[in-house]
Amino acid sequence: MYSAFGIVNSSPRNILVEGLQDFRPIGAFSFLGRYRVIDFPISNLSNSDIDRIQVYMDNNKPRSLIEHVGTGRHYNINSKSGHLQLLFSGARSWRDVYNTDIAAYIENMESIEKMHHPYVVILPNYMVYSQDFDTLIGSHISSGADITLLYHTIDNAKESCLHCNIVNLNRQKGVLSIEPNPGTAKNRNIFMDTYIMKKDLFVSLVKKAAAYSSMFSLLDIVNAACTGQIEGMDLDVRGIPHKGFFAPITDFRSYYDANMALINIKEAQNLFGEGWPIYTRTNNSCPTHYMDGADIRNSIVSNGCLIEGTVENSIIGRGCVIKKGAVIKNSIILADTLIGQDVHLENFVVDKHARLIREKEIIAPVGNPGYIKRRDTL
Amino acid sequence: MKQNSMLAMILAGGRGSRLHELTNKVAKPAVSYGGKYRIVDFPLSNCANSGIDVVGVLTQYESILLNSYVAAGGRWGLDAKDSGVYVLPPREKADVGLDVYRGTADAISQNIDFIDSRSPEYLLILSGDHIYKMNYAQMLAFHKASKADATIAVIEVPIKEASRFGIMNTDGETDQIVEFEEKPAEPKSNLASMGIYIFNWKLLRKMLLADMKNPDSNHDFGKDIIPTMLNDGKRLFAYRFKGYWKDVGTIDSLWEANMDLLSPNNELDLNDPTWKIYTEDVTTLPQYIGPEASVTNAYITQGCIVEGEVKNSVLFTGSKVRPGAKVIDSVLMPGVVVEEGAVVQRALVADNIHIGKNAVAGSADSEHIELVAQRVKGAE
Numbered sequence: 001m002y003s004a005f006g007i008v009n010s011s012p013r014n015i016l017v018e019g020l021q022d023f024r025p026i027g028a029f030s031f032l033g034r035y036r037v038i039d040f041p042i043s044n045l046s047n048s049d050i051d052r053i054q055v056y057m058d059n060n061k062p063r064s065l066i067e068h069v070g071t072g073r074h075y076n077i078n079s080k081s082g083h084l085q086l087l088f089s090g091a092r093s094w095r096d097v098y099n100t101d102i103a104a105y106i107e108n109m110e111s112i113e114k115m116h117h118p119y120v121v122i123l124p125n126y127m128v129y130s131q132d133f134d135t136l137i138g139s140h141i142s143s144g145a146d147i148t149l150l151y152h153t154i155d156n157a158k159e160s161c162l163h164c165n166i167v168n169l170n171r172q173k174g175v176l177s178i179e180p181n182p183g184t185a186k187n188r189n190i191f192m193d194t195y196i197m198k199k200d201l202f203v204s205l206v207k208k209a210a211a212y213s214s215m216f217s218l219l220d221i222v223n224a225a226c227t228g229q230i231e232g233m234d235l236d237v238r239g240i241p242h243k244g245f246f247a248p249i250t251d252f253r254s255y256y257d258a259n260m261a262l263i264n265i266k267e268a269q270n271l272f273g274e275g276w277p278i279y280t281r282t283n284n285s286c287p288t289h290y291m292d293g294a295d296i297r298n299s300i301v302s303n304g305c306l307i308e309g310t311v312e313n314s315i316i317g318r319g320c321v322i323k324k325g326a327v328i329k330n331s332i333i334l335a336d337t338l339i340g341q342d343v344h345l346e347n348f349v350v351d352k353h354a355r356l357i358r359e360k361e362i363i364a365p366v367g368n369p370g371y372i373k374r375r376d377t378l
Numbered sequence: 379m380k381q382n383s384m385l386a387m388i389l390a391g392g393r394g395s396r397l398h399e400l401t402n403k404v405a406k407p408a409v410s411y412g413g414k415y416r417i418v419d420f421p422l423s424n425c426a427n428s429g430i431d432v433v434g435v436l437t438q439y440e441s442i443l444l445n446s447y448v449a450a451g452g453r454w455g456l457d458a459k460d461s462g463v464y465v466l467p468p469r470e471k472a473d474v475g476l477d478v479y480r481g482t483a484d485a486i487s488q489n490i491d492f493i494d495s496r497s498p499e500y501l502l503i504l505s506g507d508h509i510y511k512m513n514y515a516q517m518l519a520f521h522k523a524s525k526a527d528a529t530i531a532v533i534e535v536p537i538k539e540a541s542r543f544g545i546m547n548t549d550g551e552t553d554q555i556v557e558f559e560e561k562p563a564e565p566k567s568n569l570a571s572m573g574i575y576i577f578n579w580k581l582l583r584k585m586l587l588a589d590m591k592n593p594d595s596n597h598d599f600g601k602d603i604i605p606t607m608l609n610d611g612k613r614l615f616a617y618r619f620k621g622y623w624k625d626v627g628t629i630d631s632l633w634e635a636n637m638d639l640l641s642p643n644n645e646l647d648l649n650d651p652t653w654k655i656y657t658e659d660v661t662t663l664p665q666y667i668g669p670e671a672s673v674t675n676a677y678i679t680q681g682c683i684v685e686g687e688v689k690n691s692v693l694f695t696g697s698k699v700r701p702g703a704k705v706i707d708s709v710l711m712p713g714v715v716v717e718e719g720a721v722v723q724r725a726l727v728a729d730n731i732h733i734g735k736n737a738v739a740g741s742a743d744s745e746h747i748e749l750v751a752q753r754v755k756g757a758e
Contacts (some may be wrong), residue, residue, distance in 0.1 A: 032663075032664060033664040034663075034664045034680065074659070265666055265668070265683065268663065268666075272663055277661035278661065279661055280661075282659040284654045284655075284656050284657070285649075286412070286413070286414070286648035286649050286655070287412070287413035287414055287639075287648075287677050287678055287679035287680075287692075287693075288665065288677070288678055288679070289639075289640070289649075289676075289677055290673045290674060290675065290676045290677075290678065291642065291674075291675060292674055292675045293674065294673060294674055294675075295672075295674075296667040296671065296673050297667065297668070297669055297670070297671060298667065298668060298669040298671075299666075299667050300663075300664050300665065300666055300667075301664060301665045301667060301678075302664045302665070302680070303414075303664075303665075303679060303680050304649060306649070311667075319649075
């Protein structure tokens with residue numbers, strides 16, 4: 001067990017998930033019915049015996065994220081020696097050019113410098129994956145690298161992960177550069193916005209970045225170290241490949257696809273490993289009641305629902321009511337939603353507390369899922 | 379947080395031997411119910427929802443699991459300052475030797491020191507093995523308004539079943555209790571005691587001290603304390619409870635209580651946001667319903683994987699029904715696995731039991747529900 005603290009970073013300003021992000025930051029997005037996206041990074045840290053955790057908040061509508069993460073008790077971190085902090089950046093607005101992760105770290109430098117742990121793990125609140133960081137820190141230390149980056153190799157980089165960055169590696173897994181995915185090649189190493197380094201190096205990089213440019217991000221300064229952009233910075237930056245399920249939530253489509261992919265239980269087992277619990281805040285909902293006439297296939301259902309209709313290839317959040325004759329296909333229904341009698345819904349994401357009662361045909365084309373707003377009545 | 383004037387004590391020492399293997403290793407209050415709960419969640423959640431801050435749980439029989447389970451008072455929100463759930467097994471004291479709880483009243487008597495340390499005005503006595511939702515604050519208000527020395531919650535039962543219960547005969551106007559009859563052959567009323575009592579602590583304390591010294595006493599509330607109070611001319615009142623209430627004594631009745639949850643307008647209504655029943659927070663996936671599954675009239679909780687057919691059944695946390703398996707009119711306790719092609723019918727399958735491929739458990743026309751408490755081997 002290595003001594004490290006964790007930083008869970010919020011999404012950069014170039015990422016926008018249409019619809020959902022109008023109401024909450026990506027970390028607070030409902031995921032697979034009973035989770036929120038941020039449960040994955042925090043559980044990864046907790047399961048890796050890292051129980052000093054800083055969670056950086058988006059200044060954009062942080063309420064639901066604050067409520068969900070709270071004191072962090074439900075992430076099974078030690079109630080005395082462990083500590084979860086919610087930290088805010090000083091950026092005036094979310095889309096402000098000054099809204100960088102570096103600005104947030106500078107704002108909270110006192111909290112960072114106070115940490116007595118020699119290592120830091122920095123990971124995003126907008127990517128879903130499982131990773132044992134204790135093992136990873138071990139690999140980092142034995143490699144002798146200054147910074148270790150986590151990446152995931154994909155073979156469809158022309159169509160997916162277009163809002164992500166890629167790492168270009170040499171044969172020894174040394175990082176040559178980090179750049180936005182240009183979408184020109186199938187096989188790419190997608191950067192998982194996850195770093196391991198010594199705390200002291202992290203602090204000095206943050207200060208250097210802030211001095212170099214007010215728009216610089218941590219990624220920019222690490223890239224600069226790889227490419228030699230800044231004179232006198234010579235760091236050994238290496239990549240380690242990640243195995244298992246990986247889904248960056250960087251736009252509406254990737255949110256939809258990530259959820260849908262996990263309806264397949266085999267795929268889900270790549271994310272939810274044995275002995276690797278993903279914690280979340282309990283809602284104390286009762287079990288779900290499937291009534292007579294219900295027809296459910298290939299779906300994930302949360303607790304507290306009342307289901308009388310047909311559900312196929314969909315994800316149903318907590319406390320939803322699906323009336324008789326309703327048909328739901330290829331859709332993600334967030335918590336506390338009502339799908340009325342004989343409503344036919346296909347290829348949609350329905351946000352929380354929506355009531356679908358009057359319109360009987362709500363169908364989006366396959367491959368282009370639609371979105372229904374929070375608290376909307378249709 | 380304001381200090382509460384009423385302290386609750388939950389009697390949770392019973393074995394519940396008619397539940398057979400289910401209570402071999404755990405006391406009856408710790409038996410699973412309703413997909414994700416344990417029976418003791420009901421009185422504990424009722425306490426929390428009624429604004430009671432301090433709850434003592436009197437344990438005795440097979441109490442390892444029960445003790446650790448209830449001690450985590452945070453599950454029910456009973457963990458604020460001056461709040462808590464206290465596990466109270468029999469203990470050796472400076473001036474008294476160790477003795478088992480000889481009866482329901484003795485269990486309280488042996489903890490007079492604990493109760494005194496909280497100096498409550500009223501003491502609420504509950505059973506740890508009943509399934510119901512009740513606002514004890516309303517019962518206390520009734521108790522105060524009646525200027526009662528003791529109040530006993532009662533429920534109306536069909537008169538032909540009344541001889542199975544402790545029956546309260548009351549004066550019709552005010553529901554003051556004039557007579558108590560334990561399992562009367564010819565019941566005069568249909569008001570059955572629910573084993574829920576509110577006492578003025580000062581008075582009860584005196585009576586318990588006297589009862590402890592009485593060699594002829596069974597040290598039981600129903601058999602000794604209540605009759606003595608009536609003889610002494612104390613003011614005892616019946617508080618009428620309306621709603622779902624079940625004492626699950628047998629496999630049949632435990633099965634039935636689970637099946638009750640399948641009726642669309644069941645009175646227990648665990649989905650009521652104003653009176654939630656709290657329980658252990660388990661870390662599992664949501665429910666997976668597979669591509670070939672069929673699920674109708676079922677009550678299913680998180681962590682279950684259904685790939686076969688489930689009909690008229692209740693599935694507890696993490697149970698799995700593999701492709702081609704059938705679960706009909708049955709209850710699967712936590713962690714049960716029903717392998718491919720197996721058929722489970724009119725059965726209650728105990729925790730973590732494995733039903734092998736193509737095996738058969740229970741039968742459609744049995745008189746009683748079959749308790750499956752041992753691994754059922756598969757058949758080719």
